[in-house]
Amino acid sequence: MHKKRTFKTRCERARAFPIEKALAKLGHFPTRTSVKEAWFLSPFRSETQASFKVSKELNRWYDHGAGRGGNVIDLVCIINGSSVKETLDWLENGQISFSFQQRPLIPEQNASGIRVRYARPIGHFALIRYLNSRKIPVSTAAKLCQEVHYILRGRNFFAIGLKNDSGGWELRNKYYKNSSSPKDFTHIKNGNNSLIVTEGMFDMLSLLERDKNLMEKNDLLILNSLAFVEKIPGLFEGYETVQLFLDNDKAGKRVVEILLEQSPKCRDMLNLYKDFKDVNAWWMSEKL
Template structure:
């Protein structure tokens, strides 16, 4: 039997708490008639986003505005009412964190509960906002579900060489220890070095052939610069694609002054802060 499509009237009865869970937002505290969340519209440390369970309405005290579940989905996903209805109509599976295998528990309190291919619409939308096609992200990253301080989250994850993860979504920038760099070895004579996950994904969009014909090292933190120097002697060329901020420029000068075969390639995006900023600018031109 075909599933009946919902309309605006029936969609307004869709529980806001369930919609927020589908979008990766979970309550900080709950009571019989209400639940409080960190606002899905900005970063904050104290929950100011209230959901009335009896009225099935939301109110963001930080912005002084609220609405129904359709308003909420439209704003979070930046989509039309028609697209919001289609999203609410989807039969997405519910995720049971109690029944998931625990992959890792570490000293900062993050517990991984599930690692899978990227498929959550909120993460796909986040990738689109950053100019990254899903098929590119799937080559290097996964969808990682985790719990932190009794709350549940999901993110785009890039695994490092020690088994930890760099975790990114639209709101949070997080990591799961052990911390380390990510080294993609393809036995080439050229090494490309970048700062973070989205530098890798951006260069894969901008120049797929270059990425495929090079070994790639993603620092995940500039603190690992000293650790990766041991690999430089294995290559004829080392190309740097660091951020064009103070920290990135300082590390670039340090490495290019110390090694004759290390070259700064950031002139290719000299009017932008990093590769992803450049990609997003170019994407607007392509469109």
């Protein structure tokens, strides 16, 4: 009897835990809020328009798109895939999945152990804000990237994700960068005879924002790592011109030298951003 009463008491106390706070600790933040309610993109299904409502007065949630709702215990059980007991421990002991905002809990930059839960169109306001800080509108990012939710060491994360040719993901948000296995470059074929090459995703997104018709005129190659330089000369065979927008550092310049020696099709485009470390740094300065 005492055990049952204790469990019942724990449930009653846990139900008082603010849903907004629980969602924030899981890395989900409202797209709009008022005194009485907050609206979120659904934390457990893909959507672009927020239909997940939290009543602050009742401390209850309802997902209009899924037609289901409940209390904070129900919600955490669904998101974490946990039992009621595990959820009670989670709420009581602060055993939280660290969120996008919690900088002290940045994961190690190690690709091993990452399990992608799902990818969806970019809609989370924290990621949109991050894109804006890099001077990239979400409409441009959406041409190449998605919002990726994944698990690392039992904890939940989300980031801007670029898929590579082997099915792995390059993952970026405000506080860290990571990648899932397998690592590879990202080659986007649009049927053109000109190829644009960058080292990272934000350099390519900057070029796409600079020239709205870039994808119509060129194929794109994002290296994701200079380690793949030995693999890429073979890709140049089908192109008449190859424009290189690699980082303005010792490693980037060395790769450009190698590629220029190997193929007369290559052109070094460093002059465009010669006073900056990379294309995105130059683009950000242009938009100040």
